[in-house]
Amino acid sequence: xxxxxxxxxxxxxxxxxxxxxxxxxxxxxxxxxxxxxxxxxxxxxxxxxxxxxxxxxxxxxxxxxxxxxxxxxxxxxxxxxxxxxxxxxxxxxxxxxxxxxxxxxxxxxxxxxxxxxxxxxxxxxxxxxxxxxxx
Numbered sequence: 235x236x237x238x239x240x241x242x243x244x245x246x247x248x249x250x251x252x253x254x255x256x257x258x259x260x261x262x263x264x265x266x267x268x269x270x271x272x273x274x275x276x277x278x279x280x281x282x283x284x285x286x287x288x289x290x291x292x293x294x295x296x297x298x299x300x301x302x303x304x305x306x307x308x309x310x311x312x313x314x315x316x317x318x319x320x321x322x323x324x325x326x327x328x329x330x331x332x333x334x335x336x337x338x339x340x341x342x343x344x345x346x347x348x349x350x351x352x353x354x355x356x357x358x359x360x361x362x363x364x365x366x367x368x369x
Contacts, residue, residue, distance in 0.1 A: 253309075264312075336359075
């Protein structure tokens with residue numbers, strides 16, 4: 235398990251409410267679309283990060299994390315494991331407080347780098363599953 239329950243709770247409740255969702259597009263059939271909707275229902279501001287820079291769930295999209303003109307608190311990663319490490323590094327550079335790799339997204343080296351940089355991180359979990367469990 236990459237991220238204990240205390241870290242999950244901290245990311246979801248203490249580290250801020252602006253979540254960049256990398257891989258979020260207007261495609262309603264993709265998991266990112268539904269997860270972003272759940273995050274919004276729980277009070278999070280969702281910032282779509284996708285090359286198309288589409289507006290999703292009423293929020294302006296951006297082509298990359300570096301293009302976002304304001305601070306994001308958490309970077310939620312919906313890209314495959316081979317690309318996820320680069321996104322984690324971009325999250326560190328952007329000054330995020332935490333990185334969240336979705337179910338099936340695992341990069342142990344990125345996990346170690348991100349934690350060493352002082353960010354909280356979980357991998358292979360879904361905030362849409364975890365946030366309702368907080369009660």
